[in-house]
Amino acid sequence: MPNLGALHRKLTVTVTSPDAQIRATRQNITDTVIRFRPNAFDTYRTADLEHQFSVTLNLLWQGWRDGCRQIITAAGGEPHRDDHQHWDANRRRYRQAVDALEIIGRSPGQRVRIHAVGMRDFTVRIKPGSLPEFTEATFTTELLGAIQSLTREHQDASLELKDQHFSLNLPQRHRQGT
Numbered sequence: 001m002p003n004l005g006a007l008h009r010k011l012t013v014t015v016t017s018p019d020a021q022i023r024a025t026r027q028n029i030t031d032t033v034i035r036f037r038p039n040a041f042d043t044y045r046t047a048d049l050e051h052q053f054s055v056t057l058n059l060l061w062q063g064w065r066d067g068c069r070q071i072i073t074a075a076g077g078e079p080h081r082d083d084h085q086h087w088d089a090n091r092r093r094y095r096q097a098v099d100a101l102e103i104i105g106r107s108p109g110q111r112v113r114i115h116a117v118g119m120r121d122f123t124v125r126i127k128p129g130s131l132p133e134f135t136e137a138t139f140t141t142e143l144l145g146a147i148q149s150l151t152r153e154h155q156d157a158s159l160e161l162k163d164q165h166f167s168l169n170l171p172q173r174h175r176q177g178t
Contacts, residue, residue: 007071013063017052024060032060032147034140041136049131050124053143057114057122065119094165101157105150107142114146119154 012027021040025033044052099118106113111127111134124143134142163170 002075004071004075007075008068011064011067011071013060013067015056015059015063017056019048019052022052022056024056026060026064030148030151032144034143036136036140041139044131046126046128046131050126053124054122057116057124057147058120061119061122090165094161097161097165098158101154101161103150103153103157105146105148105153107146107149109142109145112139112142112146114150116150116154 009028011029012025014023014025016023021037021043023035025035027033101118103116103119104113105116111130113125113127115123115125124146131139159168159170162168
């Protein structure tokens, strides 16, 4: 059987924003890269940039989930099973709870916030009045920080749900809020 970890580390997904001015790439499991077309960043208004990244992040994570499913299906030789239809009621309840998780990621400077439900339905918000203060590089750094925060919060909340549904008996330090 192939090494699933190695295959996931090789997975790269790249998407383009609806206006074709932004490219986002997810690779090596945790790395996200954001690139603007030359001179594009300075043309955005706050609401437009929020919209472009909300849609782009939805596309990126859907592509990532699809790629992960393809890896697992190829390694197992059987079609991906939808956990919502799984015979194990605990697994179904766990999947429903993960899909309902509301997570917020905040940038280090608290000027970019990403809200997601179940790591889909992303909404990006930029602190009012802060866009003119950003350069392309500083905005990208803040956005990537918010993505990292969101991912970390989702991993922590998912682990807590696994503990609740499958009795992992995690040490106290792994529980949220401690």
